[in-house]
Amino acid sequence: MSILIDQNTKVIVQGITGRDGSFHAKQMLEYGTKVVGGVTPGKGGQNVETIPVFNSVKEAKEATGANAAVIYVPAKFAKDAILEDIASGINLIICITEGIPVIDMVEVKKALNASSCRLIGPNCPGLISPGKSKIGIMPGHIHKQGSIGVVSRSGTLTYEVVYNLSVNNMGQSTCVGLGGDPIIGTRFVDILQMFQEDPDTKGIVMVGEIGGGDEQLAADFIQRNVTKPVVSFIAGRTAPVGKRMGHAGAIISSGESTAEAKIQILRDAGVTVIDFPDEIPQALAKRL
Amino acid sequence: MKIHEYQARDLFAQFEIPVAQGGVAQTSGEALEIARKLGFPVVIKAQVLVGGRGKAGGVKVVSQEAELVSEFNRIKALTIKGYTVDLILVAKAIDIQKEYYVAVTIDNIKGDVVIIISAEGGVEIEETAKTNPEKILKFYLQGEKTLDERRWALVAAQIFPDTRLQKSATSIIAKLVKLFFEKDCSLAEINPFAINGEGNLIAADAKVIIDDNALYRQEKVSQLRDLKYDDADELEAKDKGLSFVKLEGNVGCIVNGAGLAMGTMDAVNLLGGTPANFLDVGGSSNPEKVLNALKIILRNPDIKVILINIFGGITRCDDIATGILKALNQIKMPVPLVIRLTGTNEAIAKEMLAKAGLTTYSSMRQAVTEAVKLTK
Numbered sequence: 001m002s003i004l005i006d007q008n009t010k011v012i013v014q015g016i017t018g019r020d021g022s023f024h025a026k027q028m029l030e031y032g033t034k035v036v037g038g039v040t041p042g043k044g045g046q047n048v049e050t051i052p053v054f055n056s057v058k059e060a061k062e063a064t065g066a067n068a069a070v071i072y073v074p075a076k077f078a079k080d081a082i083l084e085d086i087a088s089g090i091n092l093i094i095c096i097t098e099g100i101p102v103i104d105m106v107e108v109k110k111a112l113n114a115s116s117c118r119l120i121g122p123n124c125p126g127l128i129s130p131g132k133s134k135i136g137i138m139p140g141h142i143h144k145q146g147s148i149g150v151v152s153r154s155g156t157l158t159y160e161v162v163y164n165l166s167v168n169n170m171g172q173s174t175c176v177g178l179g180g181d182p183i184i185g186t187r188f189v190d191i192l193q194m195f196q197e198d199p200d201t202k203g204i205v206m207v208g209e210i211g212g213g214d215e216q217l218a219a220d221f222i223q224r225n226v227t228k229p230v231v232s233f234i235a236g237r238t239a240p241v242g243k244r245m246g247h248a249g250a251i252i253s254s255g256e257s258t259a260e261a262k263i264q265i266l267r268d269a270g271v272t273v274i275d276f277p278d279e280i281p282q283a284l285a286k287r288l
Numbered sequence: 289m290k291i292h293e294y295q296a297r298d299l300f301a302q303f304e305i306p307v308a309q310g311g312v313a314q315t316s317g318e319a320l321e322i323a324r325k326l327g328f329p330v331v332i333k334a335q336v337l338v339g340g341r342g343k344a345g346g347v348k349v350v351s352q353e354a355e356l357v358s359e360f361n362r363i364k365a366l367t368i369k370g371y372t373v374d375l376i377l378v379a380k381a382i383d384i385q386k387e388y389y390v391a392v393t394i395d396n397i398k399g400d401v402v403i404i405i406s407a408e409g410g411v412e413i414e415e416t417a418k419t420n421p422e423k424i425l426k427f428y429l430q431g432e433k434t435l436d437e438r439r440w441a442l443v444a445a446q447i448f449p450d451t452r453l454q455k456s457a458t459s460i461i462a463k464l465v466k467l468f469f470e471k472d473c474s475l476a477e478i479n480p481f482a483i484n485g486e487g488n489l490i491a492a493d494a495k496v497i498i499d500d501n502a503l504y505r506q507e508k509v510s511q512l513r514d515l516k517y518d519d520a521d522e523l524e525a526k527d528k529g530l531s532f533v534k535l536e537g538n539v540g541c542i543v544n545g546a547g548l549a550m551g552t553m554d555a556v557n558l559l560g561g562t563p564a565n566f567l568d569v570g571g572s573s574n575p576e577k578v579l580n581a582l583k584i585i586l587r588n589p590d591i592k593v594i595l596i597n598i599f600g601g602i603t604r605c606d607d608i609a610t611g612i613l614k615a616l617n618q619i620k621m622p623v624p625l626v627i628r629l630t631g632t633n634e635a636i637a638k639e640m641l642a643k644a645g646l647t648t649y650s651s652m653r654q655a656v657t658e659a660v661k662l663t664k
Binding site: 020024027075076096099100101102103105106107109110113125137138139142152153154155156157158159160163180182183187207209210212213214217233235236237238239240259275276277278 | 394396397399400401430431469472474499501502504505533535543544545546547548550551553554555556557558563566599600601602603630631632651652653
């Protein structure tokens, strides 16, 4: 098993005719993901590879029975793209787009709260259940099917972690990239709970970074609810205070958001926190 | 993006939030002219985008002309947290009877806009937050873009002593909320939110931070940026789609993704080196970005080695390789390059670089170890 997506997940790609959208639609298709359609307003009726393009999410959903959508549209249009998915009842929305104004995300969050849809991202790499389905931009070939759940706020740092797991023969049940923005649809706690409940996930890797208070909430949740071993890496120990490191989320504004503070809180909650991403497989092996 | 107090006051005035009359001066002559119009006493305040200016002596109430000139010149000569003072705000002094605190900001975890308010404002608000958190109230807008005055009334009643002040505060805060949304703020703060000698509420300071992601649709506000506060290289990097922060070390880093870029800096440090910078080439990178990144990094005379650490996802390794080869054609590389490429189109990229005689690594630890070794 896996969480959130599997071989039966049917995906539509919003922004499929753009450079990133078309490239990654092909990559997903090659990986084996059921990419059933694409959406670009005004370009309905065309095809990208074998994938039919529709003018709206509603049309695409009716024609294909899609239950997930992935968004590659520019930041200016991303809010409307997400709202269109929510209005069309797409259960799982993955937003890759970065640079969305935070006020737009407040509006999205309100619509999400009033619906049963789940959003992953924005500004995220997406998610993958190896061997079954990948929705996003991660390179498929570094993953391996198995029983480690990976959840991360970062993109490329997650690949680094996954790569180290796979070369050490530790496959993954599902890997989820939550995204680096201040407001995101799904947070550590949501995914930790799913991994805890997933019978095929035996161990969990959590990749955090400086800024915000999510790792602290995760530590509290782990202490109370997670019985599976958790290994963590926190990026940003060398980041200077008060400087924005690319992610809007990755900024240290107060003492509690530093890497050192987060590492301590996680250790106190029974999490094994390592210093270098390639130390994760060994640390996990010890606890499995 | 932070803006100066005098600029934030202008925004307040546009939204009819009461502020003390005043103007901004570059010279003591200009300051005098403003003060004569206002009438003494006036307060003069250094315009810097860093906190703690009051404690640094950058704020002073003056009651006559000679004092104004001498204090103006004293403040003008200050360096506050490394920044010189270019402009000084001259405003009518407020006879503050009581200080409140109010701010509109985002609660990331709730994904909602929140009003933070306290009857104990002033410079000690952060101290209050630590020692008496119960004295700070939070009011969530619950996804709305305006202040729900009926729901808010309960909060106002807890903070303000009488209905006149409650009403007045509600009206001002509703305007602050309007400003917050219309100008795409991430923070709009009044501290102190003061009661003046006439018993009326007034913004005795103004702090506004604009969401960088929204600057594309805030043309007017974008022009308020004070370029002095951005490192020239950092600004140029931003202009070229790179995210760059200069640090003190000697290992130049070019990485894709903020998380991996931070992770790479940490790794350099852990393995005995010192990172010279944070540089994220971003996703979907075109070859030009690598060329620009190398140019910016090489301006730093401390650099002893450049470490390129790419884990391809939306970034394709072959795009990075094309950029590296292009750069080598255009720039004479004064320091060694250590290249690590893994992920999307890795094989093509490695073949391209191998043909040009460049060694690449697949393991981050190996590459970082090699880079640190080359600095010794």
